[in-house]
Amino acid sequence: MKATFSSSLVMAMLLLFLSNQVWVSTAVVCNPIGLSPCLTAMMSSAVPPSPGCCSALTEQKPCLCQYIKDPSLEHYVNSDNAKKVAGICHVPFPTNC
Structure with missing residues (x-):
């Protein structure tokens, strides 16, 4: 019984760790340089x-209000x-920043 509880606890901690790693790796880094491929189109x-x-615009969508x-x-x-x-x-432009 104790071994089952321990291994369940280890598995739960491992899943939690892995889910946090996935979340961190998919977080968007807000850097306006990321929109540089759009500069020409935005200017003309x-x-x-x-x-x-x-x-790039799709990736930076969560950052638009900040910009x-x-x-x-x-x-x-x-x-x-x-x-x-x-x-x-087809990137919704923020209206409530």
Whole structure:
């Protein structure tokens, strides 16, 4: 009985450890440089976003409010072109930041 409890405890701790590792490894690192593939499309309405831009925008989606609140980034990230790029890439643009 004691061995079963011990091994169950070890398994539970192992599962908890592994689930935390997965969570940590999938966390998004908010770095505006990650949006660099979108810079041309965000600056010019004549340039469509590339697949790499859409991928980067999707990855950085949880960070968009943070970028909008940053005075040095707001002009780029909250522009009409940036909203257009987000729409083309099917990334919901945040409205409640």
